[in-house]
Every structure is written in structure tokens, then in C-alpha cells.
Amino acid sequence: MNTRFFGSLIFFTLASGLFAEPELKSIFNGKNLSGWQPPKGNDEAGWYKAEDGVLKIQSGPKRKGSILWTKKEYRNFVMEFDFRFGEGVVDSGMHLRNQDQIQIGISGSLKRDMTCSPYIPGKGYPVEASNIKKLLKPKDWNTMRIQAVGKKYTVWLQGEKVMNYVSASAAEKGPVGIQLHGNRNMSIDYRNLKLAEIKTVAAVSAPLVYEGIEGPGKGKHIVFIASDHEYRGEETCPAIARILAKRYGFKCTVLFGLDEQGHIKAGSSNVPGIEALGNADMLFLFLRFLAPEDEWMKQFTSYLDRGGPVLGLRTTTHAFNKLQGKYAYYNFNSRNKEYDWGFGRQILGETWRPQEGAGHYGRNHQYSTRMFVVPEQKDHPVVRGVEDMHTLAGAYSAVPIKGSVILGKNQVLDSMKPDGKPVENKPPSPSIWVREYQSTSGKKGRVFCSTQGASEDIISEGVRRCIINGVFWCMGMEKHIKPKMNVDFVGPYQPTPFSFGGEAQNVKPSDLADWDSPIMPKGEKHKPKKTVKRRK
Incomplete structure (x- = not known):
């Protein structure tokens, strides 16, 4: 397994908070499907089975599609696993709390490899993961990491971040599922499936x-x-x-x-x-x-x-x-x-x-700015008691929208000092x-x-x-x-x-x-x- 993840991904973010370092724990024991809910008919068809630490997935004679779900449901989590393509045209994926999934293998609709890209029912593939052709090893083990926090999905392949997506259809809570796509003659192996729930650090x-x-x-x-x-x-x-x-x-x-x-x-x-x-x-x-x-x-x-x-x-x-x-x-x-x-x-x-007159006007770190109250607005409450406005940031020009009341204008100075002289050809701007x-x-x-x-x-x-x-x-x-x-x-x-x-x-x-x-x-x-x- 690629170990570059562990030292670099210590904290995880969400729009409303931060998350403490997760401790990844195995969700597949390598011996049987304990902790998972095999689909009906799996005992006879053998779509999902554990052999020597590997979760082996393969199509049955009827090429029926199915999903192997965890029994436990999760909210915010990060998971990591290895996968290796087997025989046939591989079309698999990891479901995240509902039918949203991260694709692994060839997309049936696009007829090309969309590994690490999100497949969202009703939207298809709204974004495509980057640099996959370079990173993906078609005949060897690959390491993928998936973070699902709120509505945001983030994916890494071989330690490199390759995809971010915010899904409007993301579920607040649900199981994780491994897909075996129907109408395919295929096989794929998974191992070292680990997951950590992410807890908020509100303070x-x-x-x-x-x-x-x-x-x-x-x-x-x-x-x-x-x-x-x-x-x-x-x-x-x-x-x-x-x-x-x-x-x-x-x-x-x-x-x-x-x-x-x-x-x-x-x-x-x-x-x-x-x-x-x-x-x-x-x-x-x-x-x-x-x-x-x-x-x-x-x-x-x-x-x-x-x-x-x-x-x-x-x-x-x-x-x-x-x-x-x-x-x-x-x-x-x-x-x-x-x-x-x-x-x-x-x-x-x-x-x-x-191009319309609202941009840099005075060069930063070369020219400072003096602002002054326009005489006709000297009695406005906002400029009451205001005097001697000198700023170190270079001036901007502006053309405020109709209806705006201009209270002050700037003057570009030829130095960073308050007593600098006005720069020629730079008339005052709002x-x-x-x-x-x-x-x-x-x-x-x-x-x-x-x-x-x-x-x-x-x-x-x-x-x-x-x-x-x-x-x-x-x-x-x-x-x-x-x-x-x-x-x-x-x-x-x-x-x-x-x-x-x-x-x-x-x-x-x-x-x-x-x-x-x-x-x-x-x-x-x-x-x-x-x-x-x-x-x-």
C-alpha cells in the first residue's frame, strides 16, 4: 500500500468546521464478508468473496449487477483501499452513502476509463478526475483514498489529489457500497479496505x-x-x-x-x-x-x-x-x-x-495614496470628524454605479510618505x-x-x-x-x-x-x- 498519505493528510475541512486526524480502521477482515450485507443470491453466484485477504468480485453467468453494502452507516468519513483490475471490461465503483459513486474502471456510457470521477444519477459525470492516465496502473495494485464530508467528495489516487466535487444529491448518512456493474464479463480485486469516521473539533x-x-x-x-x-x-x-x-x-x-x-x-x-x-x-x-x-x-x-x-x-x-x-x-x-x-x-x-475604469491606479509599494472628502459632501455623517487620510496601499480607480453618493476621492502620490506629491496624469478617482x-x-x-x-x-x-x-x-x-x-x-x-x-x-x-x-x-x-x- 502507498504510505505517502499518512504523513500529509492530517486534518480535513468542511465549510462549517475542521476535523481531527482520523484513525483508519479495517472494514474488511480478509476472511469473510462479516460487517457487509451481501446481495441476495451471492452464496450461489459468488459475486463477492474473500480469499487470502482479498475481496474478489466477478460477474456471474447471468452478468447480473449488484452492490455489496456495509451494514454500518456513516456520516463524514475518509476511506482508503487498494484495487486491481482483473479480466474483461471492468466497471465498478464505490457508493458513498447513497447512489452517488466514485467510478472505478470503464464507464459504460462514455466507453472510456473514468476512474476516480464521480457518477451522479441524473447528471452522469459532472466533473472528470485529473491525471488518471498517468497515475493509474492497469495491471497492478492501485491505492485510492476517498473523503466524503457533507456534500463534498475528494479523491486521491496513488497519493495525489485528483478530484473535488460538491454533490447536491449527497446523503447526510448512509452505508458504503462496492458496485459490480451488470451486463459485464469482468473481475476486480480489492484489499486493505479501511475507513475512519471524521469527528468535528468545534473549538x-x-x-x-x-x-x-x-x-x-x-x-x-x-x-x-x-x-x-x-x-x-x-x-x-x-x-x-x-x-x-x-x-x-x-x-x-x-x-x-x-x-x-x-x-x-x-x-x-x-x-x-x-x-x-x-x-x-x-x-x-x-x-x-x-x-x-x-x-x-x-x-x-x-x-x-x-x-x-x-x-x-x-x-x-x-x-x-x-x-x-x-x-x-x-x-x-x-x-x-x-x-x-x-x-x-x-x-x-x-x-x-x-477596461471600464475600475482597476489598479497607483502602483503598490511605489506610490501611496491620499484620500480627501469631496467638498459637496463635507457634512455627510460618514465623514464627520474625518481628516488626513493617508494609505500605503496603491490607489484603485472606480466608476461607482448610478445612485452612489461619492464621499471621498483618492490622489496617487509619488512616494510612500504622507507628504508625497500628486502624480501627474492621475486625476482623483472615487x-x-x-x-x-x-x-x-x-x-x-x-x-x-x-x-x-x-x-x-x-x-x-x-x-x-x-x-x-x-x-x-x-x-x-x-x-x-x-x-x-x-x-x-x-x-x-x-x-x-x-x-x-x-x-x-x-x-x-x-x-x-x-x-x-x-x-x-x-x-x-x-x-x-x-x-x-x-x-x-
């Missing part, structure tokens, strides 16, 4: 919650979702959340993109805890190019359907990418006639569309605006959007104040916005220079749980994989 993936005590926000719940690849939304969000909770009484729940070990992973589409949106009064987003599973998107959409207020920073204008099926219209580049340019344009008011969107419930939801907001940007008190004012305004609480509101950081704030691959390593949400926990932790353990050189 690892629990959302980060800052409980407010007193203030105008008492009784109000804000959900933050942080998962972008570059601008350190995983630092901006908890920093703003702490201020709103500690100083103004809001309950702030912060959800992060996580890796398989429960560490914060920039840009991960695995964002546990989305259920928190069910009772949220406000949604605060810092996202980029995510493709969550349908169940996650369903809950996200439900929030928007009720017209909840939304605040989006920086790359949230292009929050979603490569979503397929039901929620593809959310993608940043969607040209759905009823939802043109996706979530970004339709909810926040802009997306990522450089960088702060507010609007309303029409929900399916008929209610209008307030929106604040800024093309800035990187973790280093909010070092600027003016930027920080504008964002916090934006939260109050979105929630209809503008009467509480004061010019001298306290927007000081709560606890040590030591942001990581933004860049792709520049996030602090080995940080879990629980590491940020205390008011005085540093954002982010420092030291060799947390050193980013990449650092960036900047023009002074």
Missing part, C-alpha cells in the same frame, strides 16, 4: 467573538468576514471589531478563511461559522476571489435577501470568482443580465473591470461612497464601500474613523457619530506589510481573542513566507 474552528458591554451598539451584532489574498483583511477586521465592541458595545463576530489545521489562511474559501449571519444586524466584508460551497452562499444570500446593511473594503468589490452553478451570478465578472458584474457591482456599487441596494424582500439595505482599507491603511486615524463612521451610518445610527469619537486601537496593533503570501503564519483565531492579544503575533513561528521591498 478549533469556533468564530472569534468580541462581546460588547456598554454603548450605543449594545444589543447589535456585526459579523465580519475576512479572507483576501493580499491586503491583510485578517488584520483589518479584528482591529476594527475590537474598537466597535470595546468602545461602543457591539457584539462583533469575526470569521476567517482557514487552512486544514485551523490557521488563518489569506484568501481561503473555507470560512467556518457563516451561520452567525442568521442573527446579524450588519455585515462587514474584506474578501477577494472566493468560491465557497453552495450551502455557505445560501446563508450569505439569505442575509442580502432581507436587506441587511453591508460594508466592503478594498478587494471586496471582487469578492467572488469561479463560483459555478446556482450562485455563479455573484462572480466579479458575471454578465448576468439581471445581476451585471456580480455581487461587487450590484451590492457594493463597483467590481474589478479595468474611493469612498455610500449607496442603497434593493433586496428581494423589498427592503433597501445601506452600503458603505471604500477601495482602501488594507491593514496598514487603518494606521491612519482618518481612515479608521471613516470606516467606523460608515458602520454606524449603515446601521442607521448616524446620530451617534461624533467628530471626536474614540477610534483608538484596542490592544497592540502591529500590521504585517501587505503582499501576496505575506500573511503571518500559524495564527489561529483564538490567538486574537483577548483585548490585549497582538494583531498580529510576531516571532519566527509567525514569520510571513514572503516579504516585500518598498520604495521610500
Whole structure:
């Protein structure tokens, strides 16, 4: 058996949580079919039998199809086994809790090898496993590993991941079955069949919650979702959340993109805890190019359907990418006639569309950005008390959707310093605006959007104040916005220079749980994989 699996696959993920290392246990004793439910007629036909540690499967004289099911039913699990093709045109497969199966051998409908691909009744083969021709050994033992977690199936062959698929028809619980396809003269052998049920580790993936005590926000719940690849939304969000909770009484729940070990992973589409949106009064987003599973998107959409207020920073204008099926219209580049340019344009008011004037404007790490309040909006509650907004992230250009109220614009500077000079041929572009969107419930939801907001940007008190004012305004609480509101950081704030691959390593949400926990932790353990050189 291929042993490369064991050291590499220690944790497993699901949209709503993480899973502890499973201990694989044998589900076939190699001597008989104990623990399995042989199909009627097996004793006479001999379709399934145990010989010297091998489960031997072969067609009978009538070439009747059948399935050998486990007696036990499973929810989330990982299984591993060896298989070897025998005589004839082999058409077998592993059923996962119902009629969904992972194909092993030649597809009867496609007339070609579809090993490791999912066969879904009514859909056929919705995706095809990759690199099978190179990995599959037609005349020798092969090792396959299958993970079934919720509706998601993942398959490895010879230690290499070859397929991911989310099945709408997946069963919550059921047995595992080995198929012998009918109308075939064939044989196939299986051995070393092992399986482990996957148990959740709720404490690892629990959302980060800052409980407010007193203030105008008492009784109000804000959900933050942080998962972008570059601008350190995983630092901006908890920093703003702490201020709103500690100083103004809001309950702030912060959800992060996580890796398989429960560490914060920039840009991960695995964002546990989305259920928190069910009772949220406000949604605060810092996202980029995510493709969550349908169940996650369903809950996200439900929030928007009720017209909840939304605040989006920086790359949230292009929050979603490569979503397929039901929620593809959310993608940043969607040209759905009823939802043109996706979530970004339709909810926040802009997306990522450089050819239409919404893209990079100031070169990162070379040019910084100064933002200013447009004179005609100087009395708007969102910019009350806002002064001196300087950001290190390069400017974006934007053409906000009709109906947006532009509150601030940017100016590209020729250095990374606040006193840099404006770059010629770069006229100011909208960088702060507010609007309303029409929900399916008929209610209008307030929106604040800024093309800035990187973790280093909010070092600027003016930027920080504008964002916090934006939260109050979105929630209809503008009467509480004061010019001298306290927007000081709560606890040590030591942001990581933004860049792709520049996030602090080995940080879990629980590491940020205390008011005085540093954002982010420092030291060799947390050193980013990449650092960036900047023009002074």
C-alpha cells in the first residue's frame, strides 16, 4: 500500500468546521464478508468473496449487477483501499452513502476509463478526475483514498489529489457500497479496505467573538468576514471589531478563511461559522476571489435577501470568482443580465473591470495614496470628524454605479510618505461612497464601500474613523457619530506589510481573542513566507 498519505493528510475541512486526524480502521477482515450485507443470491453466484485477504468480485453467468453494502452507516468519513483490475471490461465503483459513486474502471456510457470521477444519477459525470492516465496502473495494485464530508467528495489516487466535487444529491448518512456493474464479463480485486469516521473539533474552528458591554451598539451584532489574498483583511477586521465592541458595545463576530489545521489562511474559501449571519444586524466584508460551497452562499444570500446593511473594503468589490452553478451570478465578472458584474457591482456599487475604469491606479509599494472628502459632501455623517487620510496601499480607480453618493476621492502620490506629491496624469478617482441596494424582500439595505482599507491603511486615524463612521451610518445610527469619537486601537496593533503570501503564519483565531492579544503575533513561528521591498 502507498504510505505517502499518512504523513500529509492530517486534518480535513468542511465549510462549517475542521476535523481531527482520523484513525483508519479495517472494514474488511480478509476472511469473510462479516460487517457487509451481501446481495441476495451471492452464496450461489459468488459475486463477492474473500480469499487470502482479498475481496474478489466477478460477474456471474447471468452478468447480473449488484452492490455489496456495509451494514454500518456513516456520516463524514475518509476511506482508503487498494484495487486491481482483473479480466474483461471492468466497471465498478464505490457508493458513498447513497447512489452517488466514485467510478472505478470503464464507464459504460462514455466507453472510456473514468476512474476516480464521480457518477451522479441524473447528471452522469459532472466533473472528470485529473491525471488518471498517468497515475493509474492497469495491471497492478492501485491505492485510492476517498473523503466524503457533507456534500463534498475528494479523491486521491496513488497519493495525489485528483478530484473535488460538491454533490447536491449527497446523503447526510448512509452505508458504503462496492458496485459490480451488470451486463459485464469482468473481475476486480480489492484489499486493505479501511475507513475512519471524521469527528468535528468545534473549538478549533469556533468564530472569534468580541462581546460588547456598554454603548450605543449594545444589543447589535456585526459579523465580519475576512479572507483576501493580499491586503491583510485578517488584520483589518479584528482591529476594527475590537474598537466597535470595546468602545461602543457591539457584539462583533469575526470569521476567517482557514487552512486544514485551523490557521488563518489569506484568501481561503473555507470560512467556518457563516451561520452567525442568521442573527446579524450588519455585515462587514474584506474578501477577494472566493468560491465557497453552495450551502455557505445560501446563508450569505439569505442575509442580502432581507436587506441587511453591508460594508466592503478594498478587494471586496471582487469578492467572488469561479463560483459555478446556482450562485455563479455573484462572480466579479458575471454578465448576468439581471445581476451585471456580480455581487461587487450590484451590492457594493463597483467590481474589478479595468477596461471600464475600475482597476489598479497607483502602483503598490511605489506610490501611496491620499484620500480627501469631496467638498459637496463635507457634512455627510460618514465623514464627520474625518481628516488626513493617508494609505500605503496603491490607489484603485472606480466608476461607482448610478445612485452612489461619492464621499471621498483618492490622489496617487509619488512616494510612500504622507507628504508625497500628486502624480501627474492621475486625476482623483472615487474611493469612498455610500449607496442603497434593493433586496428581494423589498427592503433597501445601506452600503458603505471604500477601495482602501488594507491593514496598514487603518494606521491612519482618518481612515479608521471613516470606516467606523460608515458602520454606524449603515446601521442607521448616524446620530451617534461624533467628530471626536474614540477610534483608538484596542490592544497592540502591529500590521504585517501587505503582499501576496505575506500573511503571518500559524495564527489561529483564538490567538486574537483577548483585548490585549497582538494583531498580529510576531516571532519566527509567525514569520510571513514572503516579504516585500518598498520604495521610500
